[in-house]
Amino acid sequence: xxxxxxxxxxxxxxxxxxxxxxxxxxxxxxxxxxxxxxxxxxxxxxxxxxxxxxxxxxxxxxxxxxxxxxxxxxxxxxxxxxxxxxxxxxxxxxxxxxxxxxxxxxxxxxxxxxxxxxxxxxxxxxxxxxxxxxxxxxxxxxxxxxxxxxxxxxxxxxxxxxxxxxxxxxxxxxxxxxxxxxxxxxxxxxxxxxxxxxxxxxxxxxxxxxxxxxxxxxxxxxxxxxxxxxxxxxxxxxxxxxxxxxxxxxxxxxxxxxxxxxxxxxxxxxxxxxxxxxxxxxxxxxxxxxxxxxxxxxxxxxxxxxxxxxxxxxxxxxxxxxxxxxxxxxxxxxxxxxxxxxxxxxxxxxxxxxxxxxxxxxxxxxxxxxxxxxxxxxxxxxxxxxxxxxxxxxxxxxxxxxxxxxxxxxxxxxxxxxxxxxxxxxxxxxxxxxxxxxxxxxxxxxxxxxxxxxxxxxxxxxxxxxxxxxxxxxxxxxxxxxxxxxxxxxxxxxxxxxxxxxxxxxxxxxxxxxxxxxxxxxxxxxx
Amino acid sequence: xxxxxxxxxxxxxxxxxxxxxxxxxxxxxxxxxxxxxxxxxxxxxxxxxxxxxxxxxxxxxxxxxxxxxxxxxxxxxxxxxxxxxxxxxxxxxxxxxxxxxxxxxxxxxxxxxxxxxxxxxxxxxxxxxxxxxxxxxxxxxxxxxxxxxxxxxxxxxxxxxxxxxxxxxxxxxxxxxxxxxxxxxxxxxxxxxxxxxxxxxxxxxxxxxxxxxxxxxxxxxxxxxxxxxxxxxxxxxxxxxxxxxxxxxxxxxxxxxxxxxxxxxxxxxxxxxxxxxxxxxxxxxxxxxxxx
Numbered sequence: 001x002x003x004x005x006x007x008x009x010x011x012x013x014x015x016x017x018x019x020x021x022x023x024x025x026x027x028x029x030x031x032x033x034x035x036x037x038x039x040x041x042x043x044x045x046x047x048x049x050x051x052x053x054x055x056x057x058x059x060x061x062x063x064x065x066x067x068x069x070x071x072x073x074x075x076x077x078x079x080x081x082x083x084x085x086x087x088x089x090x091x092x093x094x095x096x097x098x099x100x101x102x103x104x105x106x107x108x109x110x111x112x113x114x115x116x117x118x119x120x121x122x123x124x125x126x127x128x129x130x131x132x133x134x135x136x137x138x139x140x141x142x143x144x145x146x147x148x149x150x151x152x153x154x155x156x157x158x159x160x161x162x163x164x165x166x167x168x169x170x171x172x173x174x175x176x177x178x179x180x181x182x183x184x185x186x187x188x189x190x191x192x193x194x195x196x197x198x199x200x201x202x203x204x205x206x207x208x209x210x211x212x213x214x215x216x217x218x219x220x221x222x223x224x225x226x227x228x229x230x231x232x233x234x235x236x237x238x239x240x241x242x243x244x245x246x247x248x249x250x251x252x253x254x255x256x257x258x259x260x261x262x263x264x265x266x267x268x269x270x271x272x273x274x275x276x277x278x279x280x281x282x283x284x285x286x287x288x289x290x291x292x293x294x295x296x297x298x299x300x301x302x303x304x305x306x307x308x309x310x311x312x313x314x315x316x317x318x319x320x321x322x323x324x325x326x327x328x329x330x331x332x333x334x335x336x337x338x339x340x341x342x343x344x345x346x347x348x349x350x351x352x353x354x355x356x357x358x359x360x361x362x363x364x365x366x367x368x369x370x371x372x373x374x375x376x377x378x379x380x381x382x383x384x385x386x387x388x389x390x391x392x393x394x395x396x397x398x399x400x401x402x403x404x405x406x407x408x409x410x411x412x413x414x415x416x417x418x419x420x421x422x423x424x425x426x427x428x429x430x431x432x433x434x435x436x437x438x439x440x441x442x443x444x445x446x447x448x449x450x451x452x453x454x455x456x457x458x459x460x461x462x463x464x465x466x467x468x469x470x471x472x473x474x475x476x477x478x479x480x481x482x483x484x485x486x487x488x489x490x491x492x493x494x495x496x497x498x499x500x501x502x503x504x505x506x507x508x509x510x511x512x513x514x515x516x517x518x519x520x521x522x523x524x525x526x527x
Numbered sequence: 528x529x530x531x532x533x534x535x536x537x538x539x540x541x542x543x544x545x546x547x548x549x550x551x552x553x554x555x556x557x558x559x560x561x562x563x564x565x566x567x568x569x570x571x572x573x574x575x576x577x578x579x580x581x582x583x584x585x586x587x588x589x590x591x592x593x594x595x596x597x598x599x600x601x602x603x604x605x606x607x608x609x610x611x612x613x614x615x616x617x618x619x620x621x622x623x624x625x626x627x628x629x630x631x632x633x634x635x636x637x638x639x640x641x642x643x644x645x646x647x648x649x650x651x652x653x654x655x656x657x658x659x660x661x662x663x664x665x666x667x668x669x670x671x672x673x674x675x676x677x678x679x680x681x682x683x684x685x686x687x688x689x690x691x692x693x694x695x696x697x698x699x700x701x702x703x704x705x706x707x708x709x710x711x712x713x714x715x716x717x718x719x720x721x722x723x724x725x726x727x728x729x730x731x732x733x734x735x736x737x738x739x740x741x742x743x744x745x746x747x748x749x750x751x752x753x754x755x756x757x758x759x760x761x762x763x764x765x766x767x768x769x770x771x772x773x774x775x776x777x778x779x780x781x782x783x784x785x786x787x788x789x790x791x792x793x794x795x796x797x798x799x800x801x802x803x804x805x806x807x808x809x810x811x812x813x814x815x816x817x818x819x
Contacts, residue, residue, distance in 0.1 A: 152786050159573040182573065274661060283679070283766050340659020342770045343680030352660060486571070490788045494772075501770045503682065 107141040108418055109164040110406070113150055119438040127430050131421045138417045140166075151175075158184050158409075165412040166421070169225055171215035171405050172483035173309075179407075180224045186408035186415050189223045191423075198427035199448055208426065211398070211476030212443050214303075215483070216405050219310055225407035226422040229434060230441040230470055232401025233290050233364040235388070240381035241359050245269045250360075250385045252469075256327075259388040263336050266359050278331075279358030280341040280500075281349030285493040286481055288328065288500050290362045292492070293400045293480060294387045295324035302398035302475040306483055308517065312526055317514035325499050325506035332500055342501050354378050362387075364401070365441060365466050384465050397472040402479050403443065435459070441466055487523065491516035559802055566796035571789040583796035592768075593797065596775040599686050599761075603776070604754035606690050607697065612746050615701030620731055623709045635706070639699040646696070650763035653692045654679070679765060682773035689764050689774055693757070701746055708742035709735060740819035748812035755805050758782070777801050 110128075114121040121144075128140040143164065145153060150168065157163040158179050169175040179185050192205035192213075199207050205223065212227035235250065242249050247265050248258075266277040282288040296305060299320040308314035331337065338344075338352055346363070347370070353361040354371035356378050361367065371379040389396060406425070408418045424430060428450050431442035435449070436458065442449060446467060451459075459467075481489045491512050498504035504512075566583050568576040587593045618638055622631055641649070656664050657678035665675040678688040712735065720734050736743070758778040768775035768783070777797065784794035 155572050155789075178573070276660075338660050339675070340677045340680045343657070343659060343677060343685070343765075345766065348658070357660065486788045486790075497770050501680075501682065503771050 105135075105137060105139045106414065108138045108166060108412070108414060108421070110140055110142045110166040111145045111150065111154070111164045111168050112142055113145060113147050113168055113404075115144065120440070123430070123433055123438055126433065127421075127425050131424055135417060135420070138414050140421055158182075161411065163409040163411065165414070166406050166408055166418050169405050169407055170402050170479075170482045171212075171225060171227065172402070172478045173485050174482050174489070176216065176225055176405070176407055177218045178485070180218050180222075184410050185224045186410050186412060186418075187222050187224060188226065188408065188419060188422075189221075191419050192223045196423045196427070197420075198423060198429075204423065207445060207448050208443050209445060209470070209473075209476075211401075211473050212403065212405075214475060215402060215478045216407075225405040226426060227403060227405045227443040228425065229403040229443050230401065230476075231365050231403040232399040232441075232466075232470060232473075232476060233294075233362065234384050234386060234399065234469060235360055235362050236353070236367050236382055236384050237360045238353070238356060238358075238378060238381050239383050240378065241275070241356055245359075247359070252386045254385065254388050256388045256390050260334070263331075263334060267335065270359075274357060276338040276352070276358045277336045277360060278338075279349040279353040279361040280337040281344035281346045282341045282497055282500050283343055284346050285496045286479065287346050287349065287363070288496040289480060289492060290400060291328050291331070292324050292496065292499075293477060294362075295327050296320060297395055297398060297400060297477055298387065298390050298393040299323060301394040302400075302477045305477070305480065309484060309488070309520065310526060312521055315514055316517050317510040321510040321513060322506040325495075325504075325509040328499050329502055329506065332502060337500075342497055350374065368462055369439065382462055384462060384469065386469060398475045398477065399469065399473045400479070401476045402482060435463070439463065441470060446471060485520050485523075487520050488513070488516045559799075562795045562798040562802060565792055566799050568792045570791045572785075572791045573789075576792075579792070583792045584800075586793055587796050587800065592772045592775055592780055593777075595772050596777045596780045599774065599776050600755050600757070602686065603690055603693065603757055604751050606694055607750035607754045608747055610694050611698045612701045612705075612743070612750060615698050615703075615746075616705045616736075616743070618698075618702045619705035619709060620735065623706060624727060624730070635703075638702045641696040642699040642703075644696070646759035647763055649692065649696055650760050654764055657688060679774075680770060682770040685765055685769040685774040689760055692764070693760055696760075697750075701750070704742065704746050705739070708739045712738050741816050744812055744816040744819050748809060748816060751812065752805050752809045755801065755808065 112121075112124060114124060124142055128142055132139045145168075154163065154167060154169075154175060163184070176185065193203050195202060196204040196207065205213050208227060209230060212230060213223065216225040216227055217223050237250055239249070241247075245266065247269060248262055250259070250262065254262075263277045266275075280287060293305075300318070304314070305316075308316060338349070338358060341349070349358075349361060350363070350367060350370045351374045352358045353363075353367070354374035356375070365384075368379050368382055371382065386397075406422055408415050408422075412418055426444055428444060428448055431444040432449055432451065432455070434440050435442050436455065439460075441463070477483075480492050484492070495504055495509045495512055499506070499509055565576075567578060567580060569579045569582070570576040622628065622634055622638075628634070644652075656662060659665065659675070659677055659680060664678065669675050676684065679685050716734065716738070717730070720730050725734065756778055757776060761774060761776045761779050762782070765774035765779075768779060772780075778801075781794050781797045781801070784790045784797065
């Protein structure tokens with residue numbers, strides 16, 4: 001996904017994270033602008049080497065990354081103190097303080113993407129503390145890396161041979177398997193097959209959602225990461241708007257025709273007002289991709305796309321792929337979306353949906369927290385349904401989704417300790433905190449969570465409905481832009497905007513995808 | 528005499544130059560040369576580098592998006608030279624020559640104002656102005672009875688919507704450069720021209736512009752090379768390069784190829800191409816500055 005970290009922020013701190021990220025972008029842009037416009041302009045004319053934009057960007061980014069890391073580390077150290085000696089009162093803004101008795105211990109560096117002030121960071125710090133106080137040999141040192149910086153930095157660090165001991169990823173090819181294939185990731189399968197100390201009697205991997213385990217299992221059958229949470233995408237709707245305009249409410253078993261009827265009904269009943277059936281911000285590409293992914297999932301099965309990546313007998317230019325693109329264009333023709341969707345971002349669409357200017361949005365489980373940044377009232381009425389069903393569909397229950405995972409680098413000096421931390425992090429107690437405090441769906445199966453009745457009553461309806469949908473899924477289709485190799489991802493994201501803008505025919509889309517797959521097969525030596 | 532000069536160069540000039548030169552060598556010259564080297568390989572950034580000869584160069588020249596991006600850069604350069612510099616010069620001239628204008632400082636500040644904003648903030652501000660659902664610009668248009676325009680979503684106008692913002696932001700920069708250039712002209716020259724009865728237009732075209740020639744050539748150098756390497760507003764306002772890459776520029780396409788699609792060899796060929804073009808354009812105009 002283009003900006004997974006944004007998606008996972010299920011809590012209201014999103015606005016702050018965004019503010020920070022914007023501030024980061026602003027800082028980077030300012031430097032880039034300065035350097036490019038000033039130095040670049042001058043040097044370009046001089047007889048020696050002219051400015052090369054690529055170098056510019058790299059230099060600036062590296063500097064930004066260093067700064068971020070330094071700052072984060074400094075913060076951690078300021079707040080920390082040996083538990084046995086002194087207690088420092090937590091600063092008013094943070095609820096959890098890291099306590100790291102560093103003397104005589106070796107660090108385990110962990111790269112995470114959670115900004116200061118998010119509930120996820122509270123969660124990480126709580127369990128980092130717990131791990132640190134129990135472990136005599138090593139201590140966990142969490143380092144914040146900005147989302148976009150991470151995407152570049154992890155590749156650089158991996159190729160340079162100095163990655164962090166534990167690194168964030170989203171499963172799939174782009175940020176996990178291609179490193180695993182180069183032998184850069186520690187294989188945790190032996191631990192997965194034994195029981196975890198927190199849930200005796202069951203192999204560790206069987207306590208986690210199978211759909212998520214599949215996303216961190218490479219084709220060699222080895223497991224390379226531990227999924228931490230579940231995020232998935234589906235059709236979200238605003239219950240209050242449906243009631244206000246007296247429109248037929250969607251249900252989990254709705255068909256495609258019923259879905260189209262609802263769109264017509266909305267257009268009829270809200271005619272003349274600036275309220276649209278579906279919010280869409282497609283400039284980022286991955287939002288329109290949700291439609292394509294779900295159509296393909298329904299028509300060909302959830303794992304088809306990933307299977308075809310390794311199986312030369314399967315193809316992407318089938319009639320189902322053509323149909324998927326055609327259905328998207330059909331929705332555009334019906335006026336289902338807000339105007340200008342191809343120039344808007346996902347956040348713009350979230351704003352429309354949050355402000356009650358759209359009845360529905362095909363988006364992920366993070367929408368609740370994201371929408372709260374724009375409107376305090378409306379998100380309370382958000383609800384979720386399964387993707388509309390087709391007659392004769394191949395797959396009725398599976399989902400499109402993913403979420404954060406942590407993997408251990410091969411160069412890590414204490415892999416057993418790192419595994420122990422990950423076991424703690426997905427233990428029932430920790431996953432309960434994820435659900436209750438961060439309001440993010442756990443990766444641990446619900447039966448192992450050990451929720452009391454009281455706790456269950458506290459879970460909001462939206463989250464319950466989400467868990468209901470998730471419990472039916474046996475396979476979760478990883479986002480194409482994370483699960484597939486860059487050459488295919490590029491073809492997909494390049495096409496999405498064109499499909500919705502109707503500058504590309506459905507047939508061209510299928511052919512483009514297939515030729516990208518052919519290129520990949522050739523690269524990987526499969527064909 | 529000659530050997531004395533040489534020893535002076537070695538003992539005095541060179542040690543003073545060395546730090547800057549070494550810095551320049553490491554961060555500018557070597558990366559630029561390495562782009563040419565990497566452009567001969569197929570490389571994803573982490574795996575093995577495979578030698579492919581000039582295949583990457585053939586690929587960029589047969590890539591439609593590359594040409595769209597290059598075209599957009601040229602549009603931007605034309606808009607910069609044709610509009611930013613011209614308007615900046617005229618505004619500066621009015622402020623310079625009209626003694627009667629009240630609040631000169633205010634206008635100077637106002638014209639330069641867009642320049643002090645960070646490009647990212649400018650991009651976000653203009654994205655709000657262009658917002659298709661209830662955005663101010665479209666509201667004004669529809670109140671005048673004009674059909675709303677999809678400023679950033681319509682492939683045929685996205686690039687112009689962004690160029691408009693660039694022009695809005697950078698005109699003030701060339702305005703200030705022209706104004707400083709004019710202020711450096713000795714008053715006697717201007718006064719004698721006025722006494723000789725030169726009109727304002729003739730004063731500008733026959734006296735001020737010829738005197739300011741090197742200043743203007745410098746502005747053109749900055750504008751053209753800057754346009755070729757421009758990144759910020761295009762990146763933020765048209766994140767995915769705009770619909771169908773209609774608002775892609777070379778630097779955004781290069782960035783995507785490197786960091787998103789891991790086609791490092793390909794992108795380095797593009798970087799090397801950009802280096803050559805910027806070098807040639809910059810060299811030509813710097814020569815003009817030197818001659819003027």
